[in-house]
Amino acid sequence: xxxxxxxxxxxxxxxxxxxxxxxxxxxxxxxxxxxxxxxxxxxxxxxxxxxxxxxxxxxxxxxxxxxxxxxxxxxxxxxxxxxxxxxxxxxxxxxxxxxxxxxxxxxxxxxxxxxxxxxxxxxxxxxxxxxxxxxxxxxxxxxxxxxxxxxxxxxxxxxxxxxxxxxxxxxxxxxxxxxxxxxxxxxxxxxxxxxxxxxxxxxxxxxxxxxxxxxxxxxxxxxxxxxxxxxxxxxxxxxxxxxxxxxxxxxxxxxxxxxxxxxxxxxxxxxxxxxxxxxxxxxxxxxxxxxxxxxxxxxxxxxxxxxxxxxxxxxxxxxxxxxxxxxxxxxxxxxxxxxxxxxxxxxxxxxxxxxxxxxxxxxxx
Amino acid sequence: xxxxxxxxxxxxxxxxxxxxxxxxxxxxxxxxxxxxxxxxxxxxxxxxxxxxxxxxxxxxxxxxxxxxxxxxxxxxxxxxxxxxxxxxxxxxxxxxxxxxxxxxxxxxxxxxxxxxxxxxxxxxxxxxxxxxxxxxxxxxxxxxxxxxxxxxxxxxxxxxxxxxxxxxxxxxxxxxxxxxxxxxxxxxxxxxxxxxxxxxxxxxxxxxxxxxxxxxxxxxxxxxxxxxxxxxxxx
Numbered sequence: 001x002x003x004x005x006x007x008x009x010x011x012x013x014x015x016x017x018x019x020x021x022x023x024x025x026x027x028x029x030x031x032x033x034x035x036x037x038x039x040x041x042x043x044x045x046x047x048x049x050x051x052x053x054x055x056x057x058x059x060x061x062x063x064x065x066x067x068x069x070x071x072x073x074x075x076x077x078x079x080x081x082x083x084x085x086x087x088x089x090x091x092x093x094x095x096x097x098x099x100x101x102x103x104x105x106x107x108x109x110x111x112x113x114x115x116x117x118x119x120x121x122x123x124x125x126x127x128x129x130x131x132x133x134x135x136x137x138x139x140x141x142x143x144x145x146x147x148x149x150x151x152x153x154x155x156x157x158x159x160x161x162x163x164x165x166x167x168x169x170x171x172x173x174x175x176x177x178x179x180x181x182x183x184x185x186x187x188x189x190x191x192x193x194x195x196x197x198x199x200x201x202x203x204x205x206x207x208x209x210x211x212x213x214x215x216x217x218x219x220x221x222x223x224x225x226x227x228x229x230x231x232x233x234x235x236x237x238x239x240x241x242x243x244x245x246x247x248x249x250x251x252x253x254x255x256x257x258x259x260x261x262x263x264x265x266x267x268x269x270x271x272x273x274x275x276x277x278x279x280x281x282x283x284x285x286x287x288x289x290x291x292x293x294x295x296x297x298x299x300x301x302x303x304x305x306x307x308x309x310x311x312x313x314x315x316x317x318x319x320x321x322x323x324x325x326x327x328x329x330x331x332x333x334x335x336x337x338x339x340x341x342x343x344x345x346x347x348x349x350x351x352x353x354x355x356x357x358x359x360x361x362x363x364x365x
Numbered sequence: 366x367x368x369x370x371x372x373x374x375x376x377x378x379x380x381x382x383x384x385x386x387x388x389x390x391x392x393x394x395x396x397x398x399x400x401x402x403x404x405x406x407x408x409x410x411x412x413x414x415x416x417x418x419x420x421x422x423x424x425x426x427x428x429x430x431x432x433x434x435x436x437x438x439x440x441x442x443x444x445x446x447x448x449x450x451x452x453x454x455x456x457x458x459x460x461x462x463x464x465x466x467x468x469x470x471x472x473x474x475x476x477x478x479x480x481x482x483x484x485x486x487x488x489x490x491x492x493x494x495x496x497x498x499x500x501x502x503x504x505x506x507x508x509x510x511x512x513x514x515x516x517x518x519x520x521x522x523x524x525x526x527x528x529x530x531x532x533x534x535x536x537x538x539x540x541x542x543x544x545x546x547x548x549x550x551x552x553x554x555x556x557x558x559x560x561x562x563x564x565x566x567x568x569x570x571x572x573x574x575x576x577x578x579x580x581x582x583x584x585x586x587x588x589x590x591x592x593x594x595x596x597x598x599x600x
Contacts, residue, residue: 190470213562214589215565215568215569217569217572217579217580218565218568218587218589219589220580221579221580221581221582221586221587222586222587222588222589224580224581225586236581238578238580238581239578239580240579240580242573244566244569246562246565251589251590252452252589252590255589277580279580
C-alpha cells in the first residue's frame, strides 16, 4: 500500500482532492439546508458519515478518507453543534463521533483498495493468459508452416539429388516425371509463401487492411485466371451478379481467399465435378459462395476448420495438405475486412461462404 | 548470317540469369547478361539490343533510374522483372517508360510470349503505323479498325463511342498491359479526373457486351491495381 501511495501521481492526487472537496461541499450545503428546515442536528452526523463512505469509495488510498472524516468532525462540531460556529471539544460524544467516522473511512478505504488491487491482479493474469494463448497460436502456426514448407522441400531436394546422382541411367520418361515433380512441388511452395506474405499486408496495430473500392467481377476473374495458370485442368463455374457491384477491399488478399477456397475444394473434395463460385449482393454484403460436389468435410473437423492446424495431423499420405494454413489465412483476411466466413456440408459436397460488407456504396445512391 | 535478336538481361541473381539465358538461347535469341545496372547501361548503349529484361532490385542503381536513363537515348522495349508484387511499383515502372512487366516467378513460355509481344510492338511502331493490320482477330472476336466495327461470331457488338475507343486502344496494344492512367489519358484526355471508377464502369459494360461470361473473360483480362490487357491476336 505504501508503494501505491508513493506511486500516486499528480493526476490521482488532484482527482482525490477534487472528489473530496466536491462531496464534502455538497454534503455541507445539503446539511445547511436540512438544518434550516428541520433544526434537527442529530441526523447531520449521519450525512457526513455517508459522505465519508463515498469519499473513501471513490478515491485512491487511505488519506482522503481520513482527512474527510477529520473535516467532517470539525464541520459537525463547528456548524451543527451548540454552540454554533465555534469549536468545542467538550461536547458529549464528540470523541465517539470522531472515532466512528475514522473507522468507517478506514474500513471503506481498505475494502476499496483491496478490491482494486484484486481487480488489478485479475486483469494482469488475464493479460498473461491472453499473451500465452497468442504465443501458443503463433507456435502452432509456425509448426504447421514449417511442416508444410518442409514437405515440398524434401521432395524437391530428394528428387533433384536423385536426378544428379543417376540422371544418365534413367529413361527419358523417368527424368521427365522427376522434373515434373520438382516443378509441381516448387509451385506449391510458392503458393504457401504467397499465402504467408499476404498476412503481412494486414496491419499489426488493428488487424485491418487498407481497402479501395474494387469491382467484384474483376477480382473474381483475376483470381480464377491466376489459379488456372497454376492448375490448368481445374474446372470452375463462375457466376457474378448482372449488376455492377463494387466492394471496399484489398483485392490481392480477397483473390488469395478465393484461390485458397477453390484450391481446397479441388484437392480435398475427392470429386472431379466442376467447382462452383457464385457471387451475389445480399442486403449490404457481397456474398461469395464456393462449393464442390465431393464427399464433404468430416464433421469432427468442421468446428475447427479455420483454426489452422486441425488438418495437419489427420490427413495422412497426401503431401498436398497444408490447406489448414490456407483456411486460417482466409479467416484472418476476412476478419480484417469486417466480413464473415463459414463452412458447411450440403447433401452433396461442401460449401464455403464468405461475406464482404459493401459499406461505402450505401451513400452513393 | 546473323538473324538472331539480341536480349540484354540485367539481373543480379546468377541462378535466375542462367535460367533465362538457357531458355532464350534455346529459342534462338542471343543473350548478354549484366549483373549490375552500370554494366547493363553500357551494354544497352553499345549493343543496341532488341529487348531489355530488367530486374528492379539491383545492387548499384535503382531499376526506375535505369528505365529513365535508357529512355533518354533509346526506345528499346524494356521488360521489367520484379519479385515485388506491389502494384504501385509496377505502375511506376510502366509510367517511367517500361513496356511491360513480368512477376517472379515465371515460366519460360510466359517470358517468351512477353518478349514476342514487346518485339512485335516495337517493330510495328518502327515501320509506318499505317501499315499495321487494320483488323484484330482473336477467337470469335474481330475488330475492324477501318470500319470501326466489332463483331463476335459475325454478330455486331453495339458499343458506345467511348467503349469503342477503349476496345480499340486495348486491341492496338494487344498483349501489353495498359495502366489505368494511360487509358484515362488517351480516352478522356489529360485533364480527366484521375479516379479510375468511370473507366472500370465502362469496362464492366464492355465485358457484358463482349464476353460470354463477364466473370470469366476471354478477351480482356484484368490486372487489378495496374490496368487491363487484351489477348494477343491470332494470325
